[in-house]
Amino acid sequence: MARMIRLAILAFALFGALAQTTVAVTTHVVGDSTGWVVPPSDDPLFYAVWAAKQTFFIGDILLFNFTTGSQDVARVSKEAFFLCNSTNPIFLEKTGPAKITLNSTGEFYFIGTFDNNCFKGQRLAINVTTSPGPTPSPTPRTKPENFTVGDELGWVVPPLGEIAYITWAYNKTFIVGDHLVFNFHNKTDDVAVVSKEAYDSCNTSTPMALYNSSPAVINLTRTGEHYFTSTYDYRCDLGQKLAINVTGSSTGSTPPSGYGSSPSPSTAKPPASSQASGPGTGSPVAPGPSNAAPNSRISGGYMFIVLLPMAMGFLH
Template identity: 55%
Template sequence: MAKMCVAIAAVLAVTALLQTSAAQTVHVVGDSLGWLVPPGGPIAYETWVDLQTFVVGDVLVFNFITGEQDVARVTKEAFNSCNSTNPIFLETTGPFNYTLDAAGEYYFIGTMDRHCYLGQKLAINVSASAGPTPSPQAPTPTPPRGPVTYIVGDALGWLVPPGGSIAYKTWAYGKTFLVGDVLVFNFANGTQDVAVVTEEAYDSCNTTTTIAVYATSPVKYTLATVGEYFFTSTYSRHCNLGQKLAINVTASSSATPPSTTTTPTPSSNPSSSVTSPVAGGPSAPPPQSSAPARAVLGFSSTLLLIALAVVH
């Protein structure tokens, strides 16, 4: 009987280990921005954190140039005051991988010069586990609204952003784009343009084939259909350097059909006021595979059978 208990305990331990390993996620801090003084202050890393879920066992990757940046883990009080006098640890060699080995709050800052004060700081909360999938809830009805005009990048405008594509990701984060809304791209004529491209071209920054290109500022682009939209520039390396925008457009919440929605006043140049040529929305994502779970269960069952055979 004692041997059986030991064998079962071993099987359960192996199963837990496999599940923990499978759940580990590597988070590259700031994505393409990396770890530096972010353009626009701490909102860049705050936005990045809002898009992540951290659990014990996950790994943070801080990408930075050795000698130009560093990363320190500090207390909450030191984080709030940007006090790097007594850090919990300090790493000066990049890139640096940090494993989240316990649940709770973690605080990181850059200690060089005024880097922390300028926004090089990161606060995250780590859960013990990913937890069960929450039960689906009925969506809250969105009150009707008319078309909204969005100035892409706000005061930044449409250009190669400092710090890379995180600037436009930050701008788009939290915004709701509906059919009938208008994007306004402000740029200096002759130095930029706006290209509508496919997702593949967006990801690879390949502007050889485009859906449409607009070269006269300001470009007023009406979102006419539901789905994903991808914008970049055809100018050399502008896309690679971060001049790219991806958004998702949902159906209009207005009681008025999109075809009767009043569009903003067009610009004096007819070519600068356009309606999206993109048709249809994105296909539904494929159902998540349960193969890893079945594999773990099957492996555990095999170990259990072996253990029982040993006992007998």
């Protein structure tokens, strides 16, 4: 009887310790009901949007649902992710569904290696953190900054298609008052501010505003989604298009020193909902800081592993 009482007390203490140290492992079903496939409409932001709604911690599991033989999942480096290069993956899972445990902190990159699936949007980037505790919010910017679209590439038909400008905008923070600097060759290109519908369909017949003098400096005057492309033949279809989201506001929206305010011709006066104010001219500047990628939750079976042998020794 005494032995049973002692066992009950020990079990209570053991589970009490586990209750304080254990957080359940979370299994993240990649893409939810869609699974791990080429996204609907080849949407290059599909998995980025999915990941933005998740939090990832050490011990969590990614579940990739796909059909064996027609899909796979490769973990790759950051460089390979952006180039859709599956030549030397860190590892490759060919059998679906595939479960991948997040066993370290930092960035993880995954792509599909079949055909051109990666270029069509079958790619996922996440960030894993160590603790389920509250994550400090970054100090919001209060001063506007300048972002040179495409950096050294500039505003051109990108060699890798639309993914080039998606990659450029990835993890950047844009706030009201920031400026986008578009560098291009005069008389061979332009920048059109368009609606989401026009962006998706590459219909540039009625842009909200049009800038044809380089460099075009566009002031971001409102929060929300902003869409840009070129009106020159086939440029949009070939990937010369940029979509960004503007959040928050700055202390002012006056162009930084070195930028003029001479207007470029436009096809229409931008409505109140348009993201563009007057363009300017000036030298390109380095892009500003970027946001941290999404993070997540941890498991804690370690104390159980440690306490169980101690309990067995105590009983014997």
